[in-house]
Amino acid sequence: MTPRRLSSCFHPSSRPPALGGSAWSVSEKYILACDSVSLLVKPHYYDFFTRGLMPVHHYWPIRNDDKCKSIKFAVDWGNSHKQKAQGIGKAASDFIQEELKMEYVYDYMFHLLNEYAKLLTFKPIRPRKAVELCAETMACQAEGLQKKFFMESMENGPSYTSQCTMPNPYDPPSLHAILKRKENSIKQVELWEKNFWDNQNKHT
Numbered sequence: 001m002t003p004r005r006l007s008s009c010f011h012p013s014s015r016p017p018a019l020g021g022s023a024w025s026v027s028e029k030y031i032l033a034c035d036s037v038s039l040l041v042k043p044h045y046y047d048f049f050t051r052g053l054m055p056v057h058h059y060w061p062i063r064n065d066d067k068c069k070s071i072k073f074a075v076d077w078g079n080s081h082k083q084k085a086q087g088i089g090k091a092a093s094d095f096i097q098e099e100l101k102m103e104y105v106y107d108y109m110f111h112l113l114n115e116y117a118k119l120l121t122f123k124p125i126r127p128r129k130a131v132e133l134c135a136e137t138m139a140c141q142a143e144g145l146q147k148k149f150f151m152e153s154m155e156n157g158p159s160y161t162s163q164c165t166m167p168n169p170y171d172p173p174s175l176h177a178i179l180k181r182k183e184n185s186i187k188q189v190e191l192w193e194k195n196f197w198d199n200q201n202k203h204t
Helices: 003-008 028-032 067-080 082-099 102-117 135-139 144-153 172-202
Strands: 039-041 060-062
Touching (some): 028 082, 039 067, 060 067, 067 172
């Protein structure tokens, strides 16, 4: 986490919504970790943890077809439901801190690279001009919290425990139930938003 991203957590006017773009978002996890409500548009590209997030529990969903009005409603809702909004921010922050511990990330990387390796049709070799980067090259230039996070993520030696085992995939009924819950949560927000703007239009 860079100092710039760290500072955005402590300045209320600097908390941006995570709006979708044309590529994977490196900043989404930092926004979620800021302990405030994150406004997320349904992504076109998913990070490895994104599908574990639940609308209205970990974040506030923003409509993709009318972002400005959707953000306006989200802000008004948060201002009038401060305790619930704080609960959403806390749930997201807890998710990032508990579910994205470096040991879990390294386990994920281990399984991911092993599965990709099974698809290779050639034996990879190290290029002759490749240069190895040691941990000191990356961490020594950092300062403050950035250096602290670098040091926490550094592996000092082989693990004394084996990597985690991948859980079995969801059975179809369980997967359907999770997807349905997400869909219903988003539809509920869209209904609240529609009622909000209908009432606004009646008074104009």
